[in-house]
Amino acid sequence: MTTVEFRRLRPGRPYINGLDIVRKPRARWIVDFGDSLTSEEAATYEAPFDFLKATVKPERQKRPEATARDRWWFHWRTRPDLRHASADCSRLIATPLVSKHRLFVWITPDVLASHAVGVFAREDDYFFGVLHSRAHEVWTVRMGTWLGKGNDPRYTPTTCFETIPLPWPPGAEPVDDPHVIAIWRSRSASASRCSRMIRINSSRVAWYRSSTTPAYAGRGRKGISIHSNLNSYPHSRGLDKMGVQCSTKRSISWDPSI
Numbered sequence: 140m141t142t143v144e145f146r147r148l149r150p151g152r153p154y155i156n157g158l159d160i161v162r163k164p165r166a167r168w169i170v171d172f173g174d175s176l177t178s179e180e181a182a183t184y185e186a187p188f189d190f191l192k193a194t195v196k197p198e199r200q201k202r203p204e205a206t207a208r209d210r211w212w213f214h215w216r217t218r219p220d221l222r223h224a225s226a227d228c229s230r231l232i233a234t235p236l237v238s239k240h241r242l243f244v245w246i247t248p249d250v251l252a253s254h255a256v257g258v259f260a261r262e263d264d265y266f267f268g269v270l271h272s273r274a275h276e277v278w279t280v281r282m283g284t285w286l287g288k289g290n291d292p293r294y295t296p297t298t299c300f301e302t303i304p305l306p307w308p309p310g311a312e313p314v315d316d317p318h319v320i321a322i323w324r325s326r327s328a329s330a331s332r333c334s335r336m337i338r339i340n341s342s343r344v345a346w347y348r349s350s351t352t353p354a355y356a357g358r359g360r361k362g363i364s365i366h367s368n369l370n371s372y373p374h375s376r377g378l379d380k381m382g383v384q385c386s387t388k389r390s391i392s393w394d395p396s397i
Contacts, residue, residue: 150187156253157235160244171251174217181212188212216254224260232259232267236294237286241279243270257296265312268322269305278303 154169170187182188191212199211207215225231225248233250234243234257243259245267252258259266269275279299283292294300306312312319 150181150184152249152251153247154251154253155233155246155256157237157255160233160235160242160256161238161240169251171214172212174213174219174222176212178212221258221260225258228260228262230262232261232270233257234259234270234294237291238294239291241276241292241294243267257294257300261309265319265322266309268325275303 150170150172151168152171154167155164159165159167170191172181196211199207202208228248230245231248231250232243233246233252234241236255236257246252246258259270261267279294280292282298282302283295284298285291286293306318
């Protein structure tokens with residue numbers, strides 16, 4: 140690459156693990172020099188390189204693997220195949236490998252996922268719908284492994300995904316097939332409904348926060364708890380059955396002094 144292209148690189152990337160998917164994202168960042176920069180090129184970014192040199196390099200030098208010691212400014216496993224496959228994608232699909240409930244979410248290509256997050260280099264709603272299908276969920280529970288006391292299902296790609304009999308091989312789906320179109324339209328519609336419900340609930344929260352709200356004004360600064368039942372809205376019923384990451388019941392609480 141040219142010097143200009145190299146200097147446009149930014150070694151900082153958003154970082155997520157399973158908790159950022161099943162809970163509120165924590166907006167964390169991580170240093171990532173890709174998988175091809177030399178140490179001299181990486182050192183051009185003095186602050187992140189010096190940080191890795193002081194914190195990561197001493198630990199890597201203790202490892203018996205030569206790759207871990209010699210390429211200490213890289214992540215131990217840089218996943219070049221995934222980087223290449225996702226290079227032209229506008230979005231990716233991610234799922235926590237260990238989770239009580241099997242859910243999939245969209246992430247942007249600049250996000251770097253931890254080793255405990257499975258990432259699919261697909262950007263189409265059809266494939267998202269297949270992953271969120273009941274058939275896939277049942278298959279993963281049967282074919283996956285269990286952690287802890289046996290109540291934490293683990294999504295293992297080799298047994299959960301690579302063995303499932305999909306309608307067509309990944310990447311070979313006929314885009315004009317009526318079944319593909321039906322799954323794509325169903326997934327798009329459910330995502331739109333979920334987005335609408337999130338906006339509605341956000342408006343309700345903003346209304347409750349308003350100082351002009353009688354219930355709020357009467358409580359002073361002692362805090363207020365709001366129990367929002369999304370089932371009161373017709374479009375929210377059954378969202379969980381559609382595989383949408385949207386809870387039908389949630390409890391919201393805050394301190395008004397914030």
